[in-house]
Amino acid sequence: MTVSIRIPTPLRPYTDGESAVTVEGSTVGDALGSLTTVHGGLSKHLRDDKGVLRSFVNVYLSGEDIRFLDGETTPLTEGAVLTIVPSIAGGSR
Amino acid sequence: MNLLIDREELARLHAHAVEGYPHEVVGILAGSRTNHRVHRVQPLVNERADSPANRYKVGGLVLMDAEQALEGEGFEIIGYYHSHPDHPSQYSDFDRDHALPNMSYLIASVRGGEISNTQSWRLLEDRTSMQEEAITIEN
Numbered sequence: 001m002t003v004s005i006r007i008p009t010p011l012r013p014y015t016d017g018e019s020a021v022t023v024e025g026s027t028v029g030d031a032l033g034s035l036t037t038v039h040g041g042l043s044k045h046l047r048d049d050k051g052v053l054r055s056f057v058n059v060y061l062s063g064e065d066i067r068f069l070d071g072e073t074t075p076l077t078e079g080a081v082l083t084i085v086p087s088i089a090g091g092s093r
Numbered sequence: 094m095n096l097l098i099d100r101e102e103l104a105r106l107h108a109h110a111v112e113g114y115p116h117e118v119v120g121i122l123a124g125s126r127t128n129h130r131v132h133r134v135q136p137l138v139n140e141r142a143d144s145p146a147n148r149y150k151v152g153g154l155v156l157m158d159a160e161q162a163l164e165g166e167g168f169e170i171i172g173y174y175h176s177h178p179d180h181p182s183q184y185s186d187f188d189r190d191h192a193l194p195n196m197s198y199l200i201a202s203v204r205g206g207e208i209s210n211t212q213s214w215r216l217l218e219d220r221t222s223m224q225e226e227a228i229t230i231e232n
Contacts (some may be wrong), residue, residue: 085153
């Protein structure tokens with residue numbers, strides 16, 4: 001499937017400034033894998049050392065958080081739009 | 094990199110941090126990414142009601158809406174700020190773990206309800222630490 005992934009502002013330096021990237025993938029995980037294969041600098045900011053999506057990285061498929069779908073195994077249809085939406089978090093200790 | 098911030102906006106940020114004490118407050122730094130200058134401080138609501146004295150969080154959709162509203166006014170998103178009640182303005186490991194690259198993270202230390210110190214940080218590319226950037230107050 002050919003799908004589009006929307007990239008948030010702080011991550012665009014890793015996609016040559018592009019706000020959306022077209023990739024191939026049959027699941028959300030596939031598509032994200034294609035994205036980080038082409039744009040390798042994204043990987044460490046999207047995933048932790050174990051390869052798990054970082055807690056502040058939210059991925060939406062047509063407005064639905066993939067955590068409430070089937071996560072990275074969520075199937076994609078042709079022309080699907082994925083949006084990476086970071087949350088912000090932190091704290092003193 | 095040197096973070097420029099309008100004097101009035103820094104005062105608004107500090108007022109927000111003092112008002113929120115002893116809880117952490119959070120908000121957006123908006124302005125010009127080209128000049129790395131903050132022209133607008135946008136307070137947000139800290140969603141960490143379970144541990145507001147030492148944690149902050151703003152969910153993705155809420156953040157995206159706020160950022161799009163600022164972008165609609167012609168601002169660019171430069172970074173974020175939060176407060177450290179009764180704690181230094183040094184970033185924590187938890188701050189670093191959750192930081193986005195290419196953004197400024199301004200931290201205001203509030204001690205006993207008064208601003209004690211303010212520093213700004215940027216995540217290093219390898220995510221191992223954050224580097225301090227100077228803050229220049231502009232009139």
